[in-house]
Amino acid sequence: MRIAQVAPLWESVPPTAYGGTERVVHWLTEELVRRGHEVTLFASGDSVTSAKLVPVAPRALWHDPEIEDPFTWVIRELGMVFEQADQFDIIHSHVDYFAFPFARLVKTPVVHTLHGRLDIRDLPAVYGRYRDQAFVSISNSQRAPLPFLNWVATVYHGLDLREYPYGPEPEDFLVFVGRISPEKGLHWAIEIAKRSGRRLVIAAKLNTKHPPDVEYFEKYIRPELSHPLVEFIGEVNQAEKVELLSRAYAFLFPIDWPEPFGLAPIEALACGCPVIARRRGSVPELMRDGLTGYTGETLEELTAAVSLIEKVDRAACRRYVAERFSVQRMADDYERVYTRLILGSAPGAEARPPTREAPVLRFGS
Numbered sequence: 486m487r488i489a490q491v492a493p494l495w496e497s498v499p500p501t502a503y504g505g506t507e508r509v510v511h512w513l514t515e516e517l518v519r520r521g522h523e524v525t526l527f528a529s530g531d532s533v534t535s536a537k538l539v540p541v542a543p544r545a546l547w548h549d550p551e552i553e554d555p556f557t558w559v560i561r562e563l564g565m566v567f568e569q570a571d572q573f574d575i576i577h578s579h580v581d582y583f584a585f586p587f588a589r590l591v592k593t594p595v596v597h598t599l600h601g602r603l604d605i606r607d608l609p610a611v612y613g614r615y616r617d618q619a620f621v622s623i624s625n626s627q628r629a630p631l632p633f634l635n636w637v638a639t640v641y642h643g644l645d646l647r648e649y650p651y652g653p654e655p656e657d658f659l660v661f662v663g664r665i666s667p668e669k670g671l672h673w674a675i676e677i678a679k680r681s682g683r684r685l686v687i688a689a690k691l692n693t694k695h696p697p698d699v700e701y702f703e704k705y706i707r708p709e710l711s712h713p714l715v716e717f718i719g720e721v722n723q724a725e726k727v728e729l730l731s732r733a734y735a736f737l738f739p740i741d742w743p744e745p746f747g748l749a750p751i752e753a754l755a756c757g758c759p760v761i762a763r764r765r766g767s768v769p770e771l772m773r774d775g776l777t778g779y780t781g782e783t784l785e786e787l788t789a790a791v792s793l794i795e796k797v798d799r800a801a802c803r804r805y806v807a808e809r810f811s812v813q814r815m816a817d818d819y820e821r822v823y824t825r826l827i828l829g830s831a832p833g834a835e836a837r838p839p840t841r842e843a844p845v846l847r848f849g850s
Contacts, residue, residue, distance in 0.1 A: 486522045486523070486574045486575060486820075486823055486827070487522075487523045487525075487572065487573045487574045487575075488517060488522050488523065488524045488525070488573065488574065488575055488576075488577060488823065489524075489525050489527065489566055489570075489573045489575070489576040489577065490510060490513070490514050490517075490524060490525070490526045490527065490528075490536070490577050490579070491527045491562065491563075491566050491576065491577065491578040491579055491580055491584065492506075492507060492510045492526060492527060492528040492529075492532070492579055492580075493506055493507060493510075493579060493580055494528065494529050494541055494542050494545065494546045494555070494558050494559060494562060495507070495545060495546050495547045495555070496529070496545045496547060496548075497528065497529050497531045497532045497533070497544070497545045497548075498510050498511045498514070498526060498528040498529070498532040498533075498534060499511035499512075499532075499533070499723070500545070500723075501722055501723075502690065502720050502721065502722050502723070505600075505748040505749075506579060506600045507528075508644075508723075508748070509600075509642050509643075509644075509748070509815075510526075510528075510579055511532075511534070512643065512644060512645050512812045512815070513643075513812070513815060513816060513819065514526050514534055514535070514536050515534070515535055515536075515645075515812075516645075516812045516813065516815070516816040517536075517816060517819075517820075518534075518535045518536050519535075520816065520820075523537075524536035524537070525537045525538075525539060525573070526538050526539065527539045527541055527562055527565060527566050528540070528541065529541065529542050529543070529544055529545045529546070530542060530543045530544055531543070531544045531545060531548075539565060541558060541561055541562040541565060542558045542561075542562075546558060559580060559583050560583075562580070563580070563583060563584055563587050566578075566584075566587070567587040567588075567590065567591055570591035570592070570593040571591070571592070571593060573593055574593070574594075574823070574827055575593065575594050575595070575596065575823045575826060575827055576588070576591075576593055576594070576595045576596070577595075577596050577598065577819070577823075578595060578596070578597045578598070579597075579598050579600060581597070581599060581600070581601060582608075582611045582612065582615070584597060585597070585611065585614075585615040585618055586615075588615075588618060589615075594619065594826040594827055594829070595618070595619065596619045596620075596621060596637070596822055596823070596826055597618055597619065597620050597621065598620075598621040598623065598640070599620060599621070599622060599623070599627065599745070600623060600745065600746075601745060602627075602742065602743055602744075602745060603627060603628070603629075603630040603631050603745075604629075604630040604743055608630070608631065609631065612631050612634060613633070616633055616634050616635060617635055618634075618635060619635060619637045619822075619826055620634045620635055620636050620637060621636075621637060621638050621639070621640050621819075621822060622636055622638075622639045622640075622745075623639070623640065623641065623642060623745050623746040623767075624639060624641065624745055624746050624766070624767035624770050624771075625639050625767075625770060626743065626745075626766050626767050626769075626770060627639075627743070627745040627746070627766070627767065629743075637822060637825070637826070638818065638821075638822050640815060640818040640819060640822065641746065641770075641771075641809065641810060641814075641815070641818075642746050642748055642751065642810065642815060643810050643811045643812040643813065643814050643815025643816070644748075644751065644752065644755060644806070644810060644811070644812060645812045646755055646803075646806070646807060646811060646812075648723070648727065649727050649730075649731075649752065649755035649756050650727060650728065650731045650756060651731065651755075651756060651757045651799075651800075651803050652730070652731030652732050652733075652756055652757050652758065652799070653757060653799055653800065655732060655733060655734045655735075655757075655758070655799070656732045656733070656734065657683065657684065657734055658683065658684040658685065658686050658716075658732075658733060658734055659674070659677070659678050659681075659683050659684065659685045659686070659733065659734060659735050659736075659737055659791070660685070660686045660687075660688065660729055660730065660733035660735075660736055660737070660753075660758070661674040661685060661686070661687045661688070661689060661736075661737050662688045662689065662721075662726055662729070662730065662736070662749050662752075662753075663689055663690070663749050664689060664690050664691075664692070664698075665689045665690065665691040665692075665698055665701070665702050665706060666692075666695075666697070666698045666701060667697070667698075667701045667741070668740060668741050668742035669689075669740055669741075669742075670738075670739035670740050670741050670763065671687065671689065671705075671706055672705045672706065672709075673737075673739035673741075673763075673784060673787070674687075674737040674739055675687075675706070675709045675712070675715055676784055676788075677737060677739065677761070677784065677787050677788050677791065678714050678715065678737075679712065679714055680784070680788045681788050681791040681792070682714070683714065683734065683791060684714050684715075684716065685714060685715050685716065685737070686716045686718060686729065686733070687715065687716065687717045687718065688718050688719070688720070688721045688725070688726060688729055689717075689719070689720065690719075690720040691719075691720075726752070727752065727756055730752060730753045730755075730756040730758045731756040731757065731758065733753070733758045734758075734794060735758065735759050735760065735761050735778065735791065735794045736749070736750060736753035736758050736759070736760045736761070736778075737761055737762075737787075738750045738760055738761065738762035738763065738768070739761075739762070739763045739787055740762070740763050740765045740766070740768070741763065741765060742765060742766065743765060743766035744765055744766035744767055744768065745766060745767060746767050746771070747762070747766070747767060747768060747771060750762060750768075750771065750772070751771065751806055751810050754777055754778075754802040754803065754805060754806045755802075755803060755806040755807075755810075756803070757799035757800065757802050757803050758799070758802065759777060759778035759779075759794050759797040759799070759802055760772060760777055760778035761778050761779055761780075761781075761787055761790045761791065761794070762778065762779075762780050762781075763780065763781065763782065763787065764780045764781070764782055768780055773805070775796070775797070776797070776798075776801055776802075776805060777797070777801075777802055777805055778790070778794065778797055778802075779793055779794075
């Protein structure tokens with residue numbers, strides 16, 4: 486197949502540090518190339534790929550201090566993609582609603598993987614207008630706010646296990662990896678560590694250009710950094726992150742938002758690190774209590790889970806990821822989506838209305 490992968494421009498593909506969507510796009514692109522597909526990746530110019538790279542911006546937008554209006558580059562990217570749409574068998578967009586109007590102007594089938602939360606008040610105004618587009622969710626729970634969309638599959642993320650060292654012998658510390666913002670629950674992670682008497686290592690990114698995150702950090706996080714059980718090391722790169730996860734006793738994921746897909750806990754499990762998570766968003770789909778760690782609702786439940794982690798088999802955590810969240814399985818699922826859409830748009834193909842039966846659509850489950 487001739488496949489266009491349209492990546493977000495905020496981070497490079499793959500990202501040098503934080504950047505879940507761009508990392509997933511990288512894994513998928515590399516696996517599709519390995520399988521012999523002709524893949525063109527539209528991304529920032531500092532991306533590294535085995536596919537044909539079309540550099541849209543010189544470097545990742547979040548790392549270019551000269552960028553004043555990042556959305557001009559998004560429009561540039563979509564123009565570059567859809568002006569040559571007839572050169573592709575399918576266009577796979579990872580840039581959410583920005584691509585919707587463009588997709589209606591070409592004959593090439595377009596599939597949109599939605600990577601963000603869908604419970605934002607204004608979204609129905611645009612999604613309702615483009616409900617006929619082909620949508621892929623990254624968890625079944627992600628669909629709940631917009632059930633009327635033409636969902637063609639749920640495809641769980643898959644990662645390249647070769648990038649994740651297995652750690653059979655953990656050290657005595659908890660870890661929090663991700664982004665510092667209220668919905669990620671870092672203040673809960675700190676409280677869990679204090680109540681359980683375990684050291685907490687925080688490897689997290691603070692977006693200094695986002696005032697609510699800065700306010701949250703200054704009010705709730707910074708005062709805790711002097712506590713003897715709290716160690717803040719800031720944002721880490723991929724190699725540092727996986728090394729940390731492979732040594733950690735448990736990964737804390739006390740989120741307070743409908744996380745569409747928690748990539749960080751899957752990365753932790755790949756390293757053999759059990760996860761303690763709050764039941765929000767996709768967590769019940771991704772976790773298995775007692776096998777991959779424990780889920781809970783309250784601080785008391787999550788703190789109590791810390792003392793149970795020693796019962797979790799770290800090797801079983803890694804096997805769980807290998808069976809359900811590998812890059813090979815993800816690519817298999819997307820190949821089925823691509824084939825289905827290409828055949829459905831071929832001349833003479835039988836037109837079939839989009840199904841709403843979830844069991845048929847849950848690729849990768």
